[in-house]
């Protein structure tokens with residue numbers, strides 16, 4: 001154990017050269033906390049299969065912001081993005097350096113950033129091949145997928161273990177999301193686009209919903225792939241500065257601000273956050289290509305998004 005920790009001391013912890021899964025995320029959160037004592041964490045809930053879902057906290061300031069990733073299984077690269085960002089922030093803090101032009105210690109004193117890097121650990125372990133072949137769990141996934149033969153398995157899987165799309169679980173006109181997705185044929189558990197039997201029936205969605213309600217969150221970022229696009233609207237809600245912040249995000253990332261297509265306009269986390277609090281909430285669609293995006297894109301995705309991640313913390 002000592003040797004292991006010593007080796008880690010001289011190296012970075014979060015390895016961006018291998019697909020990211022639940023166990024790696026848990027090991028990394030532990031190692032980061034051992035190395036960086038100022039990093040705090042809590043468990044916000046459990047997945048259907050009983051995996052605990054951690055939130056990491058950076059900072060001790062009064063302004064609270066919340067970032068999450070990995071709510072869609074085949075978008076696991078977003079979990080890696082957020083974990084690498086946590087590590088890079090910690091390094092900058094330790095060395096009293098700036099990150100994207102902002103002093104890390106100053107940010108630390110002014111804000112409390114909560115990061116939930118992996119909202120959907122069960123689904124991510126399916127897509128990354130971390131389920132025992134021949135297990136009942138894998139059989140269950142296969143059974144759900146067999147009803148949707150046009151969706152590649154497991155690469156097309158976005159949902160949780162129950163076949164519910166976690167980003168269609170939030171109480172922001174959920175009925176309309178249901179109507180749309182049912183009309184598209186997603187009327188039962190599916191690899192993606194099934195809204196479930198009601199809002200917040202799934203423990204992963206409920207966990208991040210409750211966590212958001214329990215903290216006075218001023219801004220949220222929801223990380224997805226792909227498209228290099230920033231979504232900032234819900235219906236005609238217009239939180240103060242929401243568009244100006246989106247413009248800044250676009251400027252630092254090179255991503256494009258777009259209007260959400262009507263069919264994807266309801267029951268997402270950011271939709272609910274904007275509706276509930278009338279505060280800025282964003283969906284960032286990182287990278288380009290077909291999900292799951294290859295690790296060869298990681299460096300570019302990180303470079304494009306570091307400015308957004310820092311600017312979200314630095315706002316007054």
Ligand SMILES: [Zn+2]
Pocket residue numbers: 072075167223224225
């Ligand atoms: Zn997504």
